[in-house]
Amino acid sequence: MVCNRCITAVQNELIKLDLHPIYVQMGIVKLMEEKLDEQKLQTLNERLNALGFELLDNGKTRLIEQIKSLIIEKIFHSEFLESKVNWSGLISDKVFHEYNYLSSLFSSVEGITIEQYIIRQKIERVKELLFYDELNLGEIANKLGYSSIAHLSAQFKKVTGQTPSQFKNTRASDRLRRSIDAV
Template identity: 85%
Template sequence: MELYIKNMVCNRCITAVQNELLKLDLHPIDVQMGIVKLEEEKLDDEKLLILNNHLNALGFELLDKGKSRVIEQIKNLIIEKIFHTEFLEQKVNWSGLISDKIFHEYGYLSSLFSSVEGVTIEQYIIRQKIERVKELLFYDELNLSEIANKLGYSSIAHLSAQFKKVTGQTPSQFKSTRASEGQRKSIDKV
């Protein structure tokens, strides 16, 4: 049986979900961001409700079949590529990547995503990239040139312009005020 779970965005999320499944005496075969495969063929409604309550307490949510699963798959794919890839190519073919992994035409996926999320897939990708830039700036391990290279920006100027458009600050301004509260968002809130 496959379950789709919203708000799984990192390896700690995977561990937390796996632990909850084991506490409820369920038998996960594979746990990935957004998708869990169980040995169980089917869960009764009561068990699903209990699982959902446990997941909700941790900030996760079981998704019903259909459109919400597709949207969560798109988000997980984007997050995985931006946050868990060593270097993004400068010209990522997001439409091809997304449609190949989710097995739907990109036009349909784009329209569905926009209608439910209120932003385009492209805007969501930009927001995620900016959150990754914020993270890298916050920890001060890479300079702006290295960050631009890591995230596939054609230049520091392009990264800076996009950063300012989204945040209202230049990367330098952000870096100098990084001690301020509320500068970064949780990935699932972007």
């Protein structure tokens, strides 16, 4: 789940199935029910699939999805990131496991480190903010907790192969409309 509408949609499906959610967060659902019978579990899975979600029953897969959801929530839905986010502490506190274990598990399944995943998500957020053209690069760097514009630009270029300015100019030219005669 990546947005409040997603959370609401999942919560509504749970209630329609006469289940009692204690809380629904991105990637996590806690029910009052201890265990679901096979029929209810299958029905829930079908309804979630119809909404574009999947039911994760493998504990390790759930841990990885919790980590991803936490990172996405923090990067995409926070007003500002602190410049020194203690990601290891934050993740281990929210997921209730030692960070070394989570880091090793994440890397073995995803093929990248948690830090690389965080960087990629931050760059995706930078792209989004550049596309909407509401903030300048300094404001974006500040919003996402970069120590400087140079640091953001270096990371952006390393991940995308372009500077933020090149990306923005490319996006601007993509938005220009062609005349009918030019087709």
